[in-house]
Amino acid sequence: MASEKSKILVVGATGYLGRHVVAASARLGHPTLALVRDTAPSDAAKTALLKSFQDAGVTLLKGDLGDHASLVSAVKAADVVISTVGVRQIADQTRLIDAIKETGNVKRFFPSEFGLDADRSGAVEPIRSLIINPKAAVRRAVEAAGVPYTYAWTGYFFGYGLPGIGQVLSQSPPVEEPAVVLGDGGSKVSYVDEVDIGTYTVMAADDPRAENRTLYIRPPANTLSHNELLAVWERKTGRAFERVHLDEDAVLKQIQEDPIPLNSILLSIGHAVHIKGEHEFEIDPSSGVDASELYPDVKYTPVDEYLNRLL
Numbered sequence: 001m002a003s004e005k006s007k008i009l010v011v012g013a014t015g016y017l018g019r020h021v022v023a024a025s026a027r028l029g030h031p032t033l034a035l036v037r038d039t040a041p042s043d044a045a046k047t048a049l050l051k052s053f054q055d056a057g058v059t060l061l062k063g064d065l066g067d068h069a070s071l072v073s074a075v076k077a078a079d080v081v082i083s084t085v086g087v088r089q090i091a092d093q094t095r096l097i098d099a100i101k102e103t104g105n106v107k108r109f110f111p112s113e114f115g116l117d118a119d120r121s122g123a124v125e126p127i128r129s130l131i132i133n134p135k136a137a138v139r140r141a142v143e144a145a146g147v148p149y150t151y152a153w154t155g156y157f158f159g160y161g162l163p164g165i166g167q168v169l170s171q172s173p174p175v176e177e178p179a180v181v182l183g184d185g186g187s188k189v190s191y192v193d194e195v196d197i198g199t200y201t202v203m204a205a206d207d208p209r210a211e212n213r214t215l216y217i218r219p220p221a222n223t224l225s226h227n228e229l230l231a232v233w234e235r236k237t238g239r240a241f242e243r244v245h246l247d248e249d250a251v252l253k254q255i256q257e258d259p260i261p262l263n264s265i266l267l268s269i270g271h272a273v274h275i276k277g278e279h280e281f282e283i284d285p286s287s288g289v290d291a292s293e294l295y296p297d298v299k300y301t302p303v304d305e306y307l308n309r310l311l
Contacts, residue, residue: 006107006206009033009078011065011085011096014049017114017157017194018084024198025082026056030205035074037064065092071099075106080205082110090134094141101145108205111138113151114197116269117214121278124255127268151214152201153288155190155223155279158306162191165233165307166226168270169263173233173310178242182251182267182274185227185243190218190279193301200291200298207294214288218279219300226274229303236307248275 008025012018013034025032034053039060041047050060061077063070065085075081081100083093093111100106116123118135142149155161164170166189167180200217204210224232234240246254248271255267272278283290292298 005030006079007031007033007077008080008082008202008205009035009061009074011035011074011081011083012089012112013053013084014046015084015086016159017197019049020194020198021082021084021201022053022058022198023056024195024202025205026053026058028199028202030202032056032058033061033074033078034058035061035063035070038062065089065095068095068099071096072102075099075103078106080108080110081106082201082205083112084114085112087131090131090138093138097138097141097145097147100147107148108211109142109147109149110152110201110205111135111142111149114154114157116272116278117153120281121272122276123272123278124252124268126255126261126264127272130265148211150204150210150212152197152204152217153214154192154197154217156192156273157197158191158193158301158303161189162303162306163310165310166229168266168274173237174230174241175239176241178244179230181226181230181243181245182270183248184245185230185274186225187274187277188223188225188280189229189273190223191303192217192219192222193306196298196300199300200295203295203298204291209294210289215291215294216283216288217291219292219302221302221304222300223279224303232304233307236311251275 008030010018010022013022013036022034039062061074063074100109118132118139121132123132165173197217204215251267251271255264258264
């Protein structure tokens with residue numbers, strides 16, 4: 001007889017990625033709990049999202065990272081906790097770790113990762129202080145607490161990396177204007193659909209092969225250089241366009257001087273990925289596993305298919 005599927009609690013359930021994890025958990029047959037600040041929000045879009053959760057059989061639990069009692073109550077009801085909180089709450093996950101330690105019933109914790117690898121990244125400021133260091137601190141807190149974990153790593157989310165055809169500061173494809181390429185455009189970059197992130201993450205929740213490992217979610221057809229991505233777009237549109245390359249010095253200068261903070265953040269991520277090549281690495285089997293190898297039957301969305309939506 002197949003073992004019963006774990007009860008999964010998603011923290012950050014209504015966020016950009018959290019909603020996909022919640023949907024995947026329910027779709028894959030897990031009893032699913034969603035921690036939300038307000039179970040009856042005034043915002044119409046959030047109300048509709050919560051209704052979709054409930055329609056899928058998801059249980060809504062009221063609570064947040066600032067309320068220890070609510071965290072303890074929610075964690076007590078779960079076997080696995082998956083956090084998808086945003087940048088501003090990364091450091092606050094130590095409160096979630098405290099609740100997990102107090103209850104003692106959680107068999108796996110996924111802290112909010114899903115981006116540059118905190119233990120491998122050499123990313124420059126401002127992303128270093130904003131994301132890399134806080135994520136590394138949460139990892140150390142998880143390990144010190146002795147809580148079984150999985151760190152889910154992804155490349156660029158489709159919704160962030162592909163609308164501009166790989167351009168770091170553009171959310172629309174190049175048309176008449178040139179495409180801006182960081183470096184020589186030759187570094188391999190991984191892209192993954194948000195729905196697929198949810199699927200792979202949830203599939204790892206009960207998988208002992210992913211325990212105390214980093215789960216690398218990088219579907220093989222979705223790793224290509226910026227030059228290759230632009231060439232695919234040119235073939236699809238039947239239109240060639242100019243490329244403007246920014247060398248490392250130019251990128252670092254713009255990071256330091258751009259008056260828009262978000263641009264500096266995006267450029268520092270782009271610098272790590274496109275110039276330093278941080279998506280190019282071999283997985284160490286002592287500390288990591290490849291999601292595509294663990295779950296070869298997952299029908300993930302290829303980059304090529306997603307680009308058709310932009311035509």
